[in-house]
Structure formats: C-alpha cells, structure tokens
Amino acid sequence: MKNSAIFTIFKKELFRFFKDRRTLVALIMPGVLIYMIYSLMGGAMSDAFMPDDEYTPRIVAVDLPDSVGSMIDGETAELTIITSDKIDEVKEQIAEGEQDVLVIFPENFDQIVAGYTPSGNTPAPNIDIYYNSTSTDSTTAYTYMVTLLDVYESSMTNKFDVNMGGDAYDLASDEDMTSMIFSMMMPLLLVMLLFSGCMAVAPESIAGEKERGTIATLLITPTKRSHIAIGKILALSIMALISGASSTLGVVLSLPKLMGDTVSIDGSVYGLTDYLMLAVVILSTVLVFVTVISIISAYAKSIKEAGTYVTPLMILSMLIGLSGMFGTAASNTALYLIPIFNSVQSMIGIFSFSASIPNMIVTVITNIAFTGIGVFVLTRMFNSERIMFNK
Amino acid sequence: MLELIRVKNLSKTFKLSSKQQKIEKTNEKVRRAVDGLSFEAYEGEIFGLLGPNGAGKTTTLRMLATLIKPDSGDAEIDGYSVVSEPDKVRQRIGFLTSELKLEEFFTPNYLFDFFSSLHGVDSEVSAKRKTELFSRFGIDKFAEVKVADLSTGMKQKTSLAISLVHDPDIIIFDEPTNGLDVLTAKVVTDFLVSLKEAGKTIIVSTHIFSLIEKLCDRVGIIIDGKMVVCDTLSGLCGEKSLEDKFFDIFAEYTEAKGGEA
Known part of the structure; x- marks a missing residue:
C-alpha cells in the first residue's frame, strides 16, 4: 500500500503527459527545433563566410x-x-x-x-x-x-621563415578540440535545456492542480503527502529528462553543422564511462531542478504565477552554466556542495577529461540530499492549508 | 445509538486581507467562520446542517474532512480525531463538495481506478464497486469520455461515485444538489436515501429546506458560525414547516444579537 501510492501517483502523472499529444509535442519539439535552427544557422554561416570553390577574385x-x-x-x-x-x-x-x-x-x-x-x-x-x-x-x-x-x-628580404612546412604544426587532436568546445558550451546548454524541460512540466503538475482545484481531491484521500511529493517529483523528473534528452540530442547532432568544417567535433571521443558519469550528473541535476520548481509551484497560486517566480532562478542557473566558458573545473571539493554549481563543474570536468570521481560523488550525494530536503518541504507545504488553499 | 461523529467546541478563524475588509466594509482583521460549534451525529442517520450563506457550514465540513485544521476544539470521526489522526479519518469518510474537482484530462473510468488505488482498495472489489456505481448513475455511458467533455451533471455524478470508491461508512456532502438540474438532483437525493438504508451515516449541508425535510433525521441550524438549535426534525418544527421555523429562529437570533450590542 505504501509504495503503491507513490507508484499510483507516478503512473498517473506519466499517463497524464504521455497521453496528451500537446504536452508530448511540447516536450519533444524543442529538440527538433534546435536541430533545425542550428543546422540552418550553420549552413547560412558557412555560406556567408566561405566563398564557393568556383570563385575567382x-x-x-x-x-x-x-x-x-x-x-x-x-x-x-x-x-x-x-x-x-x-x-x-x-x-x-x-x-x-x-x-x-x-x-x-x-x-x-x-x-x-x-x-x-x-x-x-x-x-x-x-x-x-x-x-x-x-x-x-x-x-x-x-x-x-x-x-x-x-x-x-x-x-x-627573406631572412627567416615561420611555419613554411604545411599544416602539421597544430598539435591539437580532434579530442582536444571537441573537449574544448564541449566543455565550454555543453554545461550551459545542458543546464538551460534541462531547466526548460523541468519548466515545461512541474508548474503544470503542481501549480496547475492547485489552480484547477484537483489537488484538494488528492489531499482528501488517505495518501501520505510525502508519497504524493515523491511520486510527482519522480514522474516529473522522467519527463524533464525526456525533454532534456531530446534537446541535447538536437544540440549534439547539429553542433558540427553549426561550427562548420573548420573545427572537427566528434562526440565519440568520449567513452562509455564519460557518458555514464554524465548521465548520473544529469539525473541528479534534474532532480534538483524539479524539486525547486515544484516547491515554487506549490507556493504559487497559478501556473502563470509559478512561471513568474521561476524566471529569476532560470537566469541564475544560466549564469552558473556560463561559468563553463571560463577555465577548468573547480578542484575545491567544498564547492561541490552547492547544487547546480556542482553540476556545471562536474560537467566541465567530464567534457574536459579531467573529472574527479570524489567531486562527482559529492555532487550526486549533495543533489540527492537536496532533493530529500525538498521532498520534506513539499510534504509540509501539501499539509499546509494556507499554502494549498490560498486563493 | 452510537455517536459516530462527535464535534466538540470547534472553532476556525480566517485572516481577512485588506481587500476583503473593504468588500465587506469591516475593520475586523479576523473572521470567525466557526465559533465553538458542537454537535453529534448518530450511526445510520442523515444529519442536516442548515444555515444561510457564510454561516460556516462548508468550513465545518472541511474541518471534518481534514482538509483544513481547526484553530481550537476537535472532532472525532468513528473515534479518530481530525486533528491528531487525519489519515485514519480520511480512510473512513467520503467527502463531496464542489471544491473538489476532477482532473479534466482523465476519464471517469481511469479516475475511479486511480482513487481506488490511492485508497488501497483491492482491484477485484474496486471493479465490482465500479460496475455498481457506474450503472446506478449512468456513468457507464460516458465512462471513457474525458471529464473536460462532460456536462456539469455528469461531472457531479462522477465526483459522487469517486467519493465513494472506498465504500466509507461516513459520508459528508456539502451542498450535494447545488447547480444540478432537477433530474440529476433527484438521482442524488434518492442515492442518499439508499445509502442511509445501507446503514451509512451521512452529514449534508444545505440551505434548501425541502432537501432537509425530505432526507434528514436530525438538523442543526448554524448562524454566524454558532449552532443555534440542534434537534430531530419533528422536535424542532412541531406543527410548523421547517422554513417557517427557520425564519422564527433567525429572527430570534438577530434580535438577541441586537440586544447584546
């Protein structure tokens, strides 16, 4: 009975989103759009900056x-x-x-x-x-x-030459090139895309239920509030992950087109371990995002209001994501106790082949602990009539 | 007779926002919605709460249903306190009010199963109960239609069926026939009678006199959050109609209040 309540809520949330074609489209579309826009932009840029072969001055x-x-x-x-x-x-x-x-x-x-x-x-x-x-x-x-x-x-007046011997002077390998570009761009992109994935589902599921008065129907059942919170957070995380995966795929596939032929980018320089570590970091990050947005949504009176409250957080997350643009991953383990920042740093570490396993573990544990605290807060909020019925 | 519901000195206040103060032209910061309310309901009876709008009927029922907590006082439902054991209370009651909405995206069929599962009802029992309730209210005809596409009456019937997924012994209905057409209202009142025949204890709130006269064994009249009278229907009215009696009581109450001031 205990776990089946979590599962029932979880199933209902997933069912709600997967059966609704509009929501499903809203989850998958960003990825497709990103792919199309980036490819078009890449194509247009190389057309603009690269003269065709036929050209004679x-x-x-x-x-x-x-x-x-x-x-x-x-x-x-x-x-x-x-x-x-x-x-x-x-x-x-x-x-x-x-x-x-x-x-x-x-x-x-x-x-x-x-x-x-x-x-x-x-x-x-x-x-x-x-x-x-x-x-x-x-x-x-x-x-x-x-x-x-x-x-x-x-x-x-030739007295000496520099690099007259052809193209073989740049010793950067494809691997270095990819890692440089990925560790600069991917943390920001991933944070942005995962955040918007969470934004697409969490306010709808929590502020939306409040707004429509359906949360009261749920609260009148003997289901534990904590089970409602856990069931929702798990289901929302899965949906946010799907949306995030769609967007990330769109970015990764279109990135080579965007950068043009000048730079060779190849995601296959990363091994299975790198991708596994990335998956774990992303998973724990999504939990953090969903938890925070859920709490804000539980406080808000409507989906619209939730959107307003979440915007500053989104900007903050993007700024943290930008830190990937500058330098290498932080080495101080204490910094990995800060949610979102720790995710960005871990991603930089993975993409630049300098991931520190202890820091990665601290990140994941911190994020899970943060989610645990979030579930507790959300449970308290579900119990509070002032928050649940503040019309 | 067994007192299945025992309400003891229940009070609830709400803070008024400055906007609400303006609307109601008052300087009070706090509104006493329910003020030291006590009453009992016996096993197998229909107890009616009668009162004008804003008297505190809905607030009282919401406290009994554990949706909100009383500021002071307590209520025991089948021996469990709404304050300290809300989970136990929730297992034993069915609560129906217009405030409880169903998610529009789902079908009555899905929602019935969903709430059955949340109440921990065995799936076989649930399936049997669903067939019974759905055919009784004619929900089987639109069981696979999304709630969003249902009429008000259909929604109300669905809510009613869903509030009973766990076959509770105590049923609390807030304005059960509000907003329903006469046909649907009759289905609901007939159903209340059959629930009583099945031995259920029912509390209904309403401001419709005929509904009370038709259904209730005992009635409590609430004005300004206070229980003014609580008696059996015949004991209260005697030869008079409930409507006449109510206005007598209301006049007496406002006079007494005026005298106080």
Missing part, C-alpha cells in the same frame, strides 16, 4: 608591375589592367559589387622598390587597395591581394 590594377603580375598569373584570378583615368569608374563598380578590388601601384613600382632602403629618408612606396567590406567576394579578394603582396615583400 576579380582584380583591377593600375600600373601593375611585372614582378607582381607574374605572381598573379599563376593563380586563378580575373585580372584587368586599366589606366589611372578609369579609377573613379572602377571604384563605383566595386561599391556596386561588379568588381572585387582595385589595386593602385606607384608608377615604376619595381624600380622604386629596388632603390628603397629602410634606413633612407624617403617613405616606403605605398600600394592602395580599394575594396568593399560588405561583400564577401570583395573581402576575399582583398585578403588574397594583401597575402600575395606580403609574400612578395617577404620574398625580397
């Missing part, structure tokens, strides 16, 4: 010296040589996107350069490059020209 030059001309010849570029009286016309064309860059060399550039000494009194010869910073093609052509001229300049 359109370069217009005045007084192009042979030395530079021969360098451009080897590349794929559309080169036009003009006389100085056409300069204004070409500038307009660049502003309108019909040309990409205009490069104006001093007359007899090669001779001036050959005769120039840095210690002399005459200023160094100057090359003017006109471009349009709002056009990706123009910016690319500009960068292309600057790089080309830099290479030319250093080839004349």
